[in-house]
Amino acid sequence: MKNQIVAIITSAGEGERMNSPVKKQFLQLASKPIIIHTIEKFLQTNIFNKIFITINSKDRKTAEKIFFSEYKLTRKNLIIVDGGTTRQKSVFNALKFCPSSVEIVVIHDGVRPFVKIDEIIKIVDFAFEKGAVTLGCPVKNTIKSVIQNKVLSTLNREQLWKIFTPQAFWYKLIYKAHKNAERKKLKVNDDAELIEKIGSSVFVLKGSPENIKITDEFDLKLAEAILSNNLV
Numbered sequence: 001m002k003n004q005i006v007a008i009i010t011s012a013g014e015g016e017r018m019n020s021p022v023k024k025q026f027l028q029l030a031s032k033p034i035i036i037h038t039i040e041k042f043l044q045t046n047i048f049n050k051i052f053i054t055i056n057s058k059d060r061k062t063a064e065k066i067f068f069s070e071y072k073l074t075r076k077n078l079i080i081v082d083g084g085t086t087r088q089k090s091v092f093n094a095l096k097f098c099p100s101s102v103e104i105v106v107i108h109d110g111v112r113p114f115v116k117i118d119e120i121i122k123i124v125d126f127a128f129e130k131g132a133v134t135l136g137c138p139v140k141n142t143i144k145s146v147i148q149n150k151v152l153s154t155l156n157r158e159q160l161w162k163i164f165t166p167q168a169f170w171y172k173l174i175y176k177a178h179k180n181a182e183r184k185k186l187k188v189n190d191d192a193e194l195i196e197k198i199g200s201s202v203f204v205l206k207g208s209p210e211n212i213k214i215t216d217e218f219d220l221k222l223a224e225a226i227l228s229n230n231l232v
Helices: 034-045 057-070 087-097 117-130 171-184 191-197 217-228
Strands: 005-011 050-055 078-082 104-109 132-138 144-147 150-154 161-170 203-206
Touching (some): 034 050, 034 057, 034 117, 050 057, 050 087, 087 171, 087 191, 104 117, 117 132, 117 161, 117 203, 161 171, 161 191, 171 191
Parallel strands (some): 005 104, 050 078, 132 203
Antiparallel strands (some): 144 150
16 A cells, blocks of 8 residues: 555754764764664665655755765655654654555654664564554663652662664554644653553564664764674
8 A cells, every 4th residue: 555654753853962063863973974874774674655854944955965965865755844843743743744545654763773674674563463562672770760869769670671763653543642742732752652641552572772872972982883893
């Protein structure tokens, strides 16, 4: 079915924690912008009818130059969407661009370039069955609840997971969840939490720990180490 599966890659953030004049999504990683590494992973799956990239309107010309002039990506399947003031609003903007025939939407952070191709495909397959799925992995460290430097409790590590992207959803379900958040003015940590807010279940698939989000200088050094050691 045409336009059955689409991806939304979020790349509209300011990247203030990176302390760089260049926004993190456009920083070079192994002589290639981080966002290009990410987009190429999704293109290599060959399962997406459309890939929407949310970009700050101030960065549209930069993005178009990188995507379409320097890396010769096709405008037919790669569509730039103006981002909102938050990641949540950016995703909702992109959801509004999706054709009515879409069944599955995969949402991913543009600065997670090490997602594995087989994990993208796997999460899409699982989403068709379950409706709402995220990648993640169990935490290894002891986790404590702390307020004002005081430990309130030690959490049960057996029930705790680090949550990654991509996250995949039935289109109608995630659109409903975003609409509910807009109406109630909810602010959440990720799209999966929006599904929780409307009382629906979210399932987790174990993903690779190399699927890091590059948010600061340490993450960038870690990303370079991952590449240099051929861990992806």
